[in-house]
Amino acid sequence: xxxxxxxxxxxxxxxxxxxxxxxxxxxxxxxxxxxxxxxxxxxxxxxxxxxxxxxxxxxxxxxxxxxxxxxxxxxxxxxxxxxxxxxxxxxxxxxxxxxxxxxxxxxxxxxxxxxxxxxxxxxxxxxxxxxxxxxxxxxxxxxxxxxxxxxxxxxxxxxxxxxxxxxxxxxxxxxxxxxxxxxxxxxxxxxxxxxxxxxxxxxxxxxxxxxxxxxxxxxxxxxxxxxxxxxxxxxxxxxxxxxxxxxxxxxxxxxxxxxxxxxxxxx
Amino acid sequence: xxxxxxxxxxxxxxxxxxxxxxxxxxxxxxxxxxxxxxxxxxxxxxxxxxxxxxxxxxxxxxxxxxxx
Numbered sequence: 001x002x003x004x005x006x007x008x009x010x011x012x013x014x015x016x017x018x019x020x021x022x023x024x025x026x027x028x029x030x031x032x033x034x035x036x037x038x039x040x041x042x043x044x045x046x047x048x049x050x051x052x053x054x055x056x057x058x059x060x061x062x063x064x065x066x067x068x069x070x071x072x073x074x075x076x077x078x079x080x081x082x083x084x085x086x087x088x089x090x091x092x093x094x095x096x097x098x099x100x101x102x103x104x105x106x107x108x109x110x111x112x113x114x115x116x117x118x119x120x121x122x123x124x125x126x127x128x129x130x131x132x133x134x135x136x137x138x139x140x141x142x143x144x145x146x147x148x149x150x151x152x153x154x155x156x157x158x159x160x161x162x163x164x165x166x167x168x169x170x171x172x173x174x175x176x177x178x179x180x181x182x183x184x185x186x187x188x189x190x191x192x193x194x195x196x197x198x199x200x201x202x203x204x205x206x207x208x209x210x211x212x213x214x215x216x217x218x219x220x221x222x223x224x225x226x227x228x229x230x231x232x233x234x235x236x237x238x239x240x241x242x243x244x245x246x247x248x249x250x251x252x253x254x255x256x257x258x259x260x261x262x263x264x265x266x267x
Numbered sequence: 268x269x270x271x272x273x274x275x276x277x278x279x280x281x282x283x284x285x286x287x288x289x290x291x292x293x294x295x296x297x298x299x300x301x302x303x304x305x306x307x308x309x310x311x312x313x314x315x316x317x318x319x320x321x322x323x324x325x326x327x328x329x330x331x332x333x334x335x
Binding site: 028029030031032038051052053054055056057059064065066069076078079081091094095096097098099100166167193215216 | 294301
């Protein structure tokens with residue numbers, strides 16, 4: 001296998017849905033203190049895809065997220081955040097398709113307002129209906145390999161297991177499940193939720209994820225623009241390390257200097 | 268007649284269409300990134316002037332906001 005320079009792996013394109021992408025980092029737009037700060041952070045992250053939520057039009061609201069995203073030339077991925085049933089999620093997805101002229105949807109069906117964990121049965125119902133209706137479905141799911149497989153079977157374009165609960169910043173709590181999900185998946189695997197800092201994103205990529213989706217880790221950082229740049233490099237580093245092939249973990253040491261040819265110095 | 272528009276009761280002329288309802292929120296035919304549901308079903312933009320509302324119907328008008 002030819003050696004690949006770091007810049008090659010960083011720019012290697014990948015496929016999600018029916019499109020090719022350069023960046024493997026997807027950024028949620030929630031939680032930024034201002035649109036101006038969001039704009040600078042998105043630019044620093046190098047992302048090409050950003051998520052938005054759908055909410056009631058408020059005639060008094062200032063500034064437009066849509067306008068900003070258009071100006072930056074980014075791809076809008078609407079979500080179904082706030083939906084607790086398959087029915088609500090499907091309706092929200094259809095509204096998003098009408099509003100943004102896109103059939104891409106980040107499918108969230110929440111089962112519990114304290115943990116914000118997905119409701120797997122409702123999620124599967126919604127995924128099945130939306131995939132059959134021609135949507136490019138990107139489901140936020142638990143890190144359960146069986147649910148991930150079932151989602152793939154419904155026709156989802158990716159599976160997006162959570163590392164830990166939304167906004168918890170706790171990283172990947174079950175890396176073993178991630179390895180199993182990655183090993184069996186025939187669609188891209190994107191770590192969605194739980195990223196707290198750059199090393200969490202790197203771990204996700206080292207585990208074999210094709211991409212990372214995060215929001216709070218950047219938007220609620222003390223310096224979102226600085227963290228956005230850190231996340232870009234973290235995802236690139238993890239992706240390169242995964243492809244480079246890490247050394248096995250050992251209990252004992254293995255010398256890296258030769259044992260032969262040591263000088264006799266005790267006489 | 269009265270309809271529920273984004274959670275608020277509003278008074279509209281009898282036979283008013285979706286377009287009149289959304290106009291009261293400052294949304295016009297050319298406003299980008301907006302979608303409308305009446306009684307839970309999406310009303311495509313092309314039907315905003317033809318879809319008439321009935322007394323008591325629920326109209327939801329949504330757009331993009333910041334969100335993960």
